Amino acid sequence: MKKLVLIDGNSIAYRAFFALPLLNNEKGVYTNAVFGFTTMLLKIIEEEKPTHMLVAFDAGKTTFRHKTFEEYKGGRQKTPPELSEQFPLVREMLDAFNISRYEAENYEADDIIGTLATDAAKKDFEVKVYSGDKDLLQLVSDKITVVLTKKGITNVEAYDEALIDEKYGITPKQIIDMKGLMGDSSDNIPGVPGVGEKTALKLLKEFGSVEKVLESIDQISGKKMKEKLEENREQALMSKELATIFLEVPFETKLEDHGFGDYDEQHVVNLMKELEFTSLLSKFDTGLAEEQDLEEITYDILEEITEEHLVKESALIVEVLSDHYHQATIEGFALVNEKGRFFIETEQALSSDAFVNWLKDETTEITVFDAKKAVVVLGWKGVLLNGVSFDLQMASYLLDPSLSSHEISDVAKRKAKGQVQEDEVIYGKGAKQKVPEKAILAEHLVRKADAMFQLKPVLEQELIENKQEELFRELEMPLSIILGRMETTGVKVDKEQLEQMGEDLAKRLTELEEKIHELAGGSFNINSPKQLGEVLFEKLGLPPIKKTKTGYSTSADVLEKLAEDHEIVEHILHYRQLGKLNSTYIEGLLKVTKDDTHKIHTRYNQALTQTGRLSSTDPNLQNIPIRLEEGRKIRKAFIPSESNWRMIAADYSQIELRVLAHISGDEKLIEAFQSDMDIHTKTAMDVFHVSEEDVTSNMRRSAKAVNFGIVYGISDFGLSQSLGITRKEAGQFIERYLSSYPKVKEYMDRTIEDAREKGYVSTLLQRRRYLPDITSRNFNKRSFAERTAMNTPIQGTAADIIKKAMVDMASRLEDEGLKSRMLLQVHDELIFEVPEEEMEKMTELVREVMEQAVELDVPLKADVSFGDTWYDAK
DNA sequence: ATCGCCACGC
DNA sequence: GACGTACGTGGCGATA
Numbered sequence: 001m002k003k004l005v006l007i008d009g010n011s012i013a014y015r016a017f018f019a020l021p022l023l024n025n026e027k028g029v030y031t032n033a034v035f036g037f038t039t040m041l042l043k044i045i046e047e048e049k050p051t052h053m054l055v056a057f058d059a060g061k062t063t064f065r066h067k068t069f070e071e072y073k074g075g076r077q078k079t080p081p082e083l084s085e086q087f088p089l090v091r092e093m094l095d096a097f098n099i100s101r102y103e104a105e106n107y108e109a110d111d112i113i114g115t116l117a118t119d120a121a122k123k124d125f126e127v128k129v130y131s132g133d134k135d136l137l138q139l140v141s142d143k144i145t146v147v148l149t150k151k152g153i154t155n156v157e158a159y160d161e162a163l164i165d166e167k168y169g170i171t172p173k174q175i176i177d178m179k180g181l182m183g184d185s186s187d188n189i190p191g192v193p194g195v196g197e198k199t200a201l202k203l204l205k206e207f208g209s210v211e212k213v214l215e216s217i218d219q220i221s222g223k224k225m226k227e228k229l230e231e232n233r234e235q236a237l238m239s240k241e242l243a244t245i246f247l248e249v250p251f252e253t254k255l256e257d258h259g260f261g262d263y264d265e266q267h268v269v270n271l272m273k274e275l276e277f278t279s280l281l282s283k284f285d286t287g288l289a290e291e292q293d294l295e296e297i298t299y300d301i302l303e304e305i306t307e308e309h310l311v312k313e314s315a316l317i318v319e320v321l322s323d324h325y326h327q328a329t330i331e332g333f334a335l336v337n338e339k340g341r342f343f344i345e346t347e348q349a350l351s352s353d354a355f356v357n358w359l360k361d362e363t364t365e366i367t368v369f370d371a372k373k374a375v376v377v378l379g380w381k382g383v384l385l386n387g388v389s390f391d392l393q394m395a396s397y398l399l400d401p402s403l404s405s406h407e408i409s410d411v412a413k414r415k416a417k418g419q420v421q422e423d424e425v426i427y428g429k430g431a432k433q434k435v436p437e438k439a440i441l442a443e444h445l446v447r448k449a450d451a452m453f454q455l456k457p458v459l460e461q462e463l464i465e466n467k468q469e470e471l472f473r474e475l476e477m478p479l480s481i482i483l484g485r486m487e488t489t490g491v492k493v494d495k496e497q498l499e500q501m502g503e504d505l506a507k508r509l510t511e512l513e514e515k516i517h518e519l520a521g522g523s524f525n526i527n528s529p530k531q532l533g534e535v536l537f538e539k540l541g542l543p544p545i546k547k548t549k550t551g552y553s554t555s556a557d558v559l560e561k562l563a564e565d566h567e568i569v570e571h572i573l574h575y576r577q578l579g580k581l582n583s584t585y586i587e588g589l590l591k592v593t594k595d596d597t598h599k600i601h602t603r604y605n606q607a608l609t610q611t612g613r614l615s616s617t618d619p620n621l622q623n624i625p626i627r628l629e630e631g632r633k634i635r636k637a638f639i640p641s642e643s644n645w646r647m648i649a650a651d652y653s654q655i656e657l658r659v660l661a662h663i664s665g666d667e668k669l670i671e672a673f674q675s676d677m678d679i680h681t682k683t684a685m686d687v688f689h690v691s692e693e694d695v696t697s698n699m700r701r702s703a704k705a706v707n708f709g710i711v712y713g714i715s716d717f718g719l720s721q722s723l724g725i726t727r728k729e730a731g732q733f734i735e736r737y738l739s740s741y742p743k744v745k746e747y748m749d750r751t752i753e754d755a756r757e758k759g760y761v762s763t764l765l766q767r768r769r770y771l772p773d774i775t776s777r778n779f780n781k782r783s784f785a786e787r788t789a790m791n792t793p794i795q796g797t798a799a800d801i802i803k804k805a806m807v808d809m810a811s812r813l814e815d816e817g818l819k820s821r822m823l824l825q826v827h828d829e830l831i832f833e834v835p836e837e838e839m840e841k842m843t844e845l846v847r848e849v850m851e852q853a854v855e856l857d858v859p860l861k862a863d864v865s866f867g868d869t870w871y872d873a874k
Numbered sequence: 875a876t877c878g879c880c881a882c883g884c
Numbered sequence: 885g886a887c888g889t890a891c892g893t894g895g896c897g898a899t900a
Contacts, residue, residue: 430875525897527897529878529879529897548878550879550898553880555881576880577881584882609892611891617894622882623884623893627882631882656884709890711884711890712884712890778886779887780887784889791890826884827883827891875900876898881893884890884891
């Protein structure tokens with residue numbers, strides 16, 4: 001069957017413009033509307049698979065409707081120039097896709113669409129109309145569907161007759177009557193004053209049309225309403241006329257001329273490249289095109305490495321495919337410096353004394369990508385890499401942590417230095433990943449090293465301009481080596497302990513499962529939210545409190561509210577809790593424990609979070625349970641790796657709030673920390689204006705939640721959730737907090753202002769986070785950016801501080817010749833394993849180093865504890 | 875393989 | 885009044 005898609009060009013372009021932030025490409029051309037439009041276009045092509053397509057635009061300013069009513073569309077805001085300038089680009093994009101476009105003097109896009117749609121319907125086409133304008137609903141019939149944008153650009157809703165009936169209770173034709181009565185402020189159609197959507201629909205359901213309503217004025221209840229209708233007879237009829245889409249626009253072309261399907265992909269790809277729509281390009285086969293773009297590169301495959309090749313300033317690739325780099329295979333090396341470009345096979349490299357010694361040399365200045373990975377991988381092979389001076393990934397991350405990729409190929413593209421293919425193109429991905437033949441591998445690695453060699457001075461210069469050089473050289477670079485050592489050291493676990501807990505849990509889970517199935521009156525998978533939802537809310541008839549996109553919500557906060565209604569609920573909560581412990585922690589940890597050493601080697605990602613914190617994977621050792629005793633016991637399995645050693649855990653007390661006190665300079669907060677008060681009690685005193693004795697546990701709980709909110713930048717909504725109060729109350733609460741701490745309020749305002757001016761916020765050690773949404777017209781986006789602006793300097797500075805403490809700690813351990821080892825970092829906490837004889841010294845040293853990491857206007861406080869296991873160090 | 879839901883930590 | 889609301893990682897089930 002033939003299918004015609006008609007697009008209301010102006011409407012969709014407007015929609016895209018306002019839905020997206022004001023993107024521009026490198027040349028400074030605004031592209032957000034074109035981008036949104038193109039996204040929509042691709043979606044339509046993919047989903048509708050139209051045989052015919054046409055995009056209609058409004059032509060000049062006046063149309064035949066202005067003869068009827070001069071002020072038609074009066075009072076409209078002028079199209080922003082940032083949008084106007086994009087229309088030619090939209091047209092260009094349509095031409096690239098070989099899609100017809102049409103505009104006609106005197107007529108609006110609606111009329112063109114209406115004329116074509118009805119014509120096509122007669123010829124038995126299936127017709128889809130895309131717009132953001134409800135007016136078009138009048139066209140709907142059994143052949144014509146109108147798809148309206150809902151929110152954003154690709155979130156749409158398709159209206160057929162049934163849906164219009166469901167939503168409005170009228171037929172498509174009556175949409176015109178509805179507009180006639182209620183008017184349309186955006187088009188400046190007056191309608192009948194005092195009649196809105198509700199009244200219009202009521203009248204239409206009773207009488208059927210504007211004309212019938214006017215004939216039957218005497219039957220209408222309400223004196224006012226009668227008067228209004230009487231007075232505005234003509235206006236109502238005129239409004240209806242204005243809202244009616246004209247279906248006989250004269251065309252020079254035939255419907256058949258607007259076929260779609262044959263277009264030059266390369267043309268589209270080129271235009272998208274020019275506009276920098278990289279995310280959209282992935283849908284096209286650009287691989288070939290990119291390969292053609294690569295210029296030749298020359299290099300040598302080194303059979304013998306000599307001093308000649310090993311100069312001080314070099315870029316080095318240590319190629320490892322797997323992200324999971326512990327004991328991974330090295331695929332090859334590439335070396336680029338002023339002497340040339342070289343590829344070296346792994347065997348060759350590692351058996352060359354000259355090369356290995358060069359790697360070990362601390363005075364070289366090697367540029368790598370992901371220093372930690374290189375150091376760890378080589379470390380497992382017994383090779384030391386000591387001369388790393390520049391980590392390209394780290395530099396890219398510090399310059400802008402929000403970039404979704406810091407891969408060499410992407411940095412190279414961004415800075416237009418060197419030509420590198422993406423790793424995925426060379427190796428494939430997932431199960432299909434494999435190493436290509438030597439020549440291809442060698443060239444790829446050389447290209448990467450070559451790009452790094454060129455990129456290093458560029459990024460270095462940017463770091464200097466940003467005043468981030470010290471952060472880079474003195475903090476993150478040394479830390480990456482330290483983290484690598486921590487990962488390689490690993491932490492020992494008591495496997496038997498974990499296995500024992502696992503058996504215990506398994507038994508209890510079986511019991512709970514039986515109980516739940518019995519109470520439910522049948523067996524089902526408790527782990528499936530879908531099945532669980534059906535049991536709870538359909539079979540057992542409990543009230544569904546919250547819905548998710550795909551069905552009923554069964555989250556813990558929902559279940560807690562249902563606990564009183566049915567016995568089954570508490571068992572489910574318990575089942576969930578134990579199930580989580582068993583699958584994620586017991587089974588999860590056992591899976592990643594090395595068989596021979598019983599050690600776990602996590603990996604820290606040092607170039608990922610937006611705030612400067614680390615993250616940890618395989619396994620994540622930063623979310624081992626602690627809150628509930630049941631889960632906390634998992635920590636009993638983390639033990640020292642040598643006999644007669646113990647665990648030390650040291651955590652910063654309220655580091656974020658201390659940072660806040662420092663950067664805001666608020667006297668009350670500073671005083672509280674100088675006198676080492678319980679900060680939540682202090683907050684309760686200040687917010688509720690009571691003395692210390694009069695702070696109830698509830699007040700303290702609320703104060704704690706507000707402090708939590710300040711630290712994590714949550715919204716009034718977030719606070720209302722955590723305290724179980726209304727959003728309004730939560731909002732008032734936050735206001736009370738801010739008026740209690742005026743300097744904090746000043747800090748918040750100043751930071752937002754700052755972010756607006758500069759486009760980014762920074763931490764104590766000059767870490768940056770860019771916040772483009774801070775000027776967004778979208779309330780949510782803007783609010784989110786504002787909260788981020790306030791929160792990032794706090795959380796990010798805390799991250800800076802503990803990182804500094806780690807670097808200091810590592811040098812102290814070395815300077816003092818201690819055997820103790822730093823094992824883990826959990827955001828505000830450091831874990832060590834310590835020989836018995838160093839315990840006394842270490843407890844003091846750790847405290848001192850952490851508290852002296854930086855000097856603030858408030859003291860930093862670290863609590864140090866120890867025990868035979870991580871659990872006991874509390 | 876990828877998405878959605880849920881749950882754990884700070 | 886919109887609209888969806890700290891940062892992460894991982895397991896599971898459902899779906900493609």
